[in-house]
Amino acid sequence: MGEALLTQKLVGDRLELVAGGSWTAPYAGELETEIDRVAGGPSGAKSTKTTDVSIDMGGVRELDTFGAWLLERLTRQWTGAGRDAVVVGLPQHGADLVEEMHGVNREPPPPAPRHNPIVSVLAAIGRGTTGFAGSFHTFAQMLGETGLAAARVLVRPSEYRLTSTVHQFDRVALQAVPIIALITFLIGAILAQQGIFHFRKFGAELYAVDLVGILVLREIGVLIVAIMVAGRSGSSYTAELGSMKMREEIDALRTMGFDPVEVLVLPRIIVLVLALPALTFLGSMAALYGGGIVAWLYGGMSPDIYIARLTDAISLTHFKVGMIKAPFMGLVIGLVACAEGLRVKGSAESLGIQTTKSVVESIFMVIVLDGLFAIFFASIGM
Amino acid sequence: MSETPPVIKVRDLVVGFGTQTVLDHLDMDVRPSEILGVVGASGAGKSVLLRTIIGLIPRREGSIEVLGKDLDRVDENERRALERRWGVLFQQGALFSSLTVKQNVQFPMRENLDISQRLMDEMAYAKLELVGLSPRDGEKFPSELSGGMTKRVALARALALDPEIVFLDEPTSGLDPISAGDFDELIRTLQQTLEITVFMVTHDLESLYNACDRIAVLADGKVAAEGTISVMLESQHPWVKMYFQGKRGSSLADRELTQ
Numbered sequence A: 001m002g003e004a005l006l007t008q009k010l011v012g013d014r015l016e017l018v019a020g021g022s023w024t025a026p027y028a029g030e031l032e033t034e035i036d037r038v039a040g041g042p043s044g045a046k047s048t049k050t051t052d053v054s055i056d057m058g059g060v061r062e063l064d065t066f067g068a069w070l071l072e073r074l075t076r077q078w079t080g081a082g083r084d085a086v087v088v089g090l091p092q093h094g095a096d097l098v099e100e101m102h103g104v105n106r107e108p109p110p111p112a113p114r115h116n117p118i119v120s121v122l123a124a125i126g127r128g129t130t131g132f133a134g135s136f137h138t139f140a141q142m143l144g145e146t147g148l149a150a151a152r153v154l155v156r157p158s159e160y161r162l163t164s165t166v167h168q169f170d171r172v173a174l175q176a177v178p179i180i181a182l183i184t185f186l187i188g189a190i191l192a193q194q195g196i197f198h199f200r201k202f203g204a205e206l207y208a209v210d211l212v213g214i215l216v217l218r219e220i221g222v223l224i225v226a227i228m229v230a231g232r233s234g235s236s237y238t239a240e241l242g243s244m245k246m247r248e249e250i251d252a253l254r255t256m257g258f259d260p261v262e263v264l265v266l267p268r269i270i271v272l273v274l275a276l277p278a279l280t281f282l283g284s285m286a287a288l289y290g291g292g293i294v295a296w297l298y299g300g301m302s303p304d305i306y307i308a309r310l311t312d313a314i315s316l317t318h319f320k321v322g323m324i325k326a327p328f329m330g331l332v333i334g335l336v337a338c339a340e341g342l343r344v345k346g347s348a349e350s351l352g353i354q355t356t357k358s359v360v361e362s363i364f365m366v367i368v369l370d371g372l373f374a375i376f377f378a379s380i381g382m
Numbered sequence B: 001m002s003e004t005p006p007v008i009k010v011r012d013l014v015v016g017f018g019t020q021t022v023l024d025h026l027d028m029d030v031r032p033s034e035i036l037g038v039v040g041a042s043g044a045g046k047s048v049l050l051r052t053i054i055g056l057i058p059r060r061e062g063s064i065e066v067l068g069k070d071l072d073r074v075d076e077n078e079r080r081a082l083e084r085r086w087g088v089l090f091q092q093g094a095l096f097s098s099l100t101v102k103q104n105v106q107f108p109m110r111e112n113l114d115i116s117q118r119l120m121d122e123m124a125y126a127k128l129e130l131v132g133l134s135p136r137d138g139e140k141f142p143s144e145l146s147g148g149m150t151k152r153v154a155l156a157r158a159l160a161l162d163p164e165i166v167f168l169d170e171p172t173s174g175l176d177p178i179s180a181g182d183f184d185e186l187i188r189t190l191q192q193t194l195e196i197t198v199f200m201v202t203h204d205l206e207s208l209y210n211a212c213d214r215i216a217v218l219a220d221g222k223v224a225a226e227g228t229i230s231v232m233l234e235s236q237h238p239w240v241k242m243y244f245q246g247k248r249g250s251s252l253a254d255r256e257l258t259q
Ligand SMILES: Nc1ncnc2c1ncn2[C@@H]1O[C@H](COP(=O)(O)OP(=O)(O)OP(=O)(O)O)[C@@H](O)[C@H]1O
Pocket: B017, B022, B040, B041, B042, B043, B044, B045, B046, B047, B048, B049, B091
């Protein structure tokens, strides 16, 4: 450091430049400023006073590709204007390096893609719309393919991948039990507390039990479980399938004559269809249990009264409504997760985007489905 | 040459995974400005050795000195400074999938140098041209590249900061013979012009003949033989014999001799 990288001297109509110091990557920033100053200066490449330039590289201690390129850029300023640039004093290996750099950057760089703000906004809207339509399309396609694969498996049950199913069931259902039980327990407790607190004003605390019972069995149990499973297992399905797609594992399966939907998607979806009712049942029980505990400790309702009131308030219908919905929600979550997983492109970023989409879309679909079921059950009087 | 201290000095290195010992009391020197070819059977531990030297795999015993610094005794800052002085080409390329080719090459520059965007662009295109790619490939994403292009971009990225040492893990595998030959020549040119030291893992006999100054053979967790190609041809070690004097090896050796 401290040494001048480039000094200039005018000898007649000849510009003499003397280089020194280290022409290497760490000094490239400074060096570039120097070079632009000299070349664009009063006696630089554009001036009419000087005819040619000589650059003495003898004092340069180190030279790397950064320095060599900048030297090349410097000489091109003059040669480009049809004048002479002479480089002297380069050591042998430096000369080789400059020779290497001589050929590069001859073509103009490819134009950076232009962005018209209005066009890009319109393009983004268009992409969003077709993306939305595309999501539905892939969802429908996945539904069809899974249905086909399921039909094939029904014809030849021996081809079904049982090991994979058992493994997935362990991950999706059994390992989810503690967290699902805990969360639904807390939700049940909160519902009971809120019910008792507000109904107490009318002296109708007992109805809090109706509230907890009906709400949990019909709606909250299955919804909370579905949302948990979408976040927990749906996202992992998408990430798994997506990274398999990225590493060409899916293509490999296909070339070996396997149908990826049959091998990877079908077992996962079947597992979800089985796991959701099981987890919903468990979650509903945990929520009722949580409600009972709060009713007892906070509402002063003995367990006997709670249970008696509960049996009065709820019927098998409420329970059935919740349980009927569960497998469909499992199906939707599985389809969305797998479809989004298979849409992953080459980059890590796209894996992230698709995983986010998978969770958001499946939760959205679960809630829409729940609404449709509500209309359906209302019209058949359940 | 042997008086100058080695650029990489590995002593008594033991590396293993679980119950498996991959490298077993291995010693190795890499001399300044040489191209060292590391060969060995698949699974012999070449990649593991490379990854251990650059500090990605923990070692059980032994010491590693790179550019005169003991890797156990450097602090965080020294280590980062050291990492800036080497470039690595991983066996699988390891390009950043969400950046374009140009951005991949510029990534180390952007992080470590204070230079203008214009110079960064020019340098990125220059490096791409050096490794035989055209500037038009700069806007592509890694998933849109062929296998050989991936290797080239990875090399360009490894060379982005003009490192003093480059570690190459099978740079020519997956390239057609002509490109592989160009690659060898390129590495030779770079080594001569930039005076870099090259640590190259390879299976490519052509590369060993054309590019490497010295060869180290890895077998049974140790360096079983090291030296120039003629030393290898005379070695009595069974694996080395098979490798260099087998069908493919000897035809190359004959050709080399007749030239
Ligand atoms: N992360 C890891 N965990 C466990 N074992 C590993 C790991 N990485 C490598 N190994 C084992 O270490 C041994 C050496 O592997 P390495 O990748 O170094 O082979 P290689 O010599 O580079 O082979 P190739 O020429 O095929 O690339 C192998 O037996 C491998 O299974």
